[in-house]
Amino acid sequence: MDVSVLGVVLNWFLILLSVCIFLICWFFYLNYNYWKNRGIPYEKPFLFFGNLSFVLRKSVWDFCYELKNKHPRDYVGIFLVWKPALMLQTPELARRIFVKDFEYFQDRFLYTGFSDPLGSLNLFTVKNPIWSTMRNSLSPMFTASRLKVITELMNVNSKELLAKIRRDHINKNKDVNLKELFSMYTSDTVAYSVFGIRVSVLNDQDSPLWYITNHMVKWTFWRGFEFTMIFFVPAVAAFLRLRFFSDAASDYIKKIFWNVVRERQNNDKDNNKDLVNHLIKLKDNLKLPAESGSDLADNLMLAQAAVFILGSIETSSTALSYCLHELAHHPEEQEKLYNEVTEALEKSGKDILNYDELMELKYMSSCINETLRKYPPLGYLDRLCNQRYKLNDEVTIEKGTPVFINVLAIHYDEKIYPEPQEWRPERMHCASDNDNLNFTFLPFGEGPRFCIVQIRASLAQLVAAYKFVPADIPYKVETDPYSVILSPKDGLSVKFEAR
Secondary structure, rough: HHHHHHHHHHHHHHHHHHHHHHHHHHHHHHHHHHHHHHHOOOOOOOOOOOOOEEEEEEEEHHHHHHHHHHHHHHHHHHOOOOOEEEEEOHHHHHHOOOEEEEEHOEEEOOOOOOOOHHHHHHOOOOOOHHHHHHHHHHHHHHHHHHHHHHHHHHHHHHHHHHHHHHHHHHHHHOOOOHHHHHHHHHHHHHHHHHHOOOOOOOOOOOOOHHHHHHHOOOOOOOHHHHHHHHHHHHHHHHHHHOOOOOOHHHHHHHHHHHHHHHHHHHHHOOOOHHHHHHHHHHHOOOOHHHHHHHHHHHHHHHHHHHHHHHHHHHHHHHHHHHHHHHHHHHHHHHHHHHHHHHHHHHHHHOOOOOOHHOOOOHHHHHHHHHHHHOOOOOOOOEEEOOOOOOOOOHHHHHHOOEEEEEEEHOOOOOOOOOOOOOOOOHHHHHOOOOOOOOOOOOOOEEEEEEEEHHHHHHHHHHHHHEEEEEEEOOOOOOOOOOOOOEOOOOOEEEEEOOO
């Protein structure tokens, strides 16, 4: 090609590139005036990133915490790359979104592409009307009678948890990673409650569930990027075809699930104690659109099993870790909990407590709930506005706008919880496991009972057998910068001393 022609082509290319860059910048500039034009306070965005420039440098949890400090008001506008979103920060507004005006906010905002059925069809992500159907159908799985049966296994696993602590962290004096240790415990419990598989990774056995969940409890750069895109930038997640669960985890969950189903069908077995059995019966009675086909029903069943595994292990192990961390730094409160548990054990005449006895431990409830207040697993709860909604005389939320409830703004509101940085179990003495305290307490959104029972069963045996002493780490714990769900950066640690 002639040099002069090449120069002309290059010039036109540079002009075209400049025009494209200008148009992209103009698009972002116009979008970034969205809240300003409406007279709504907003967090100043960064070009191309919006308010997500913190991603992979600090956790989403820390972002929500800092946002409520910078903007101590009822609501504040933010930008998810280019998309405007509204962050609400009071219990009154949370009540309107979740209850009073729920018909305007029925679905979550996050990516739910059907190229990822396990990620898009679980109870946490699926949209209405399937969400309502699945929620009502799954509720019977977590009745008190079923939880009583599962608690028996939780108590067995808790004994193995005590043995592992004695074996590895007292006798061998190894440093403990609480997050990993409690993930093993919850993994063993979930293996039985989902698949009816009795196996113990705590006792150094090979566990199919630990194979799946081991990577789930470790936030990596790529996993942090995937979850951030799925939760905050669904368009990018769709373009990159990102997945809620990895290919390996998805394939392994499918393999275990259908192996258990085939075994029961071939042997005519029926196990009313686990989730698989409940899902099999649910599939037979599930009412779905005629054109949906059998694949949708199968994928719905698999998706519920998958998200139950992730949710039960991730949230319970994190809550337990933070609870022991706080008890180690609050010896008076720890002693009070110890006295409550030992009194209950003496009254029962046994060395473990059953479901009903665990539920009667009021001070334990206070310790767990105060931990969940100070360290809620999710810093926010999300919804998508599905029709034009008037929030007040100044604010109208347009259809398609993401709406977030800043849980940390509520949990750390000094008018609701004086000195919110302090861990004070007594302030939660009236809270039950499913009480949102007039929307001032939103650790799980709607608080799964299974997770709380897991925590109770292990905590009762732990505090009866061991004293928790602070390890050589600061009291203020850094969060994992790659995490979307709250996770301590280094797993947390305490020292165990036999009582």
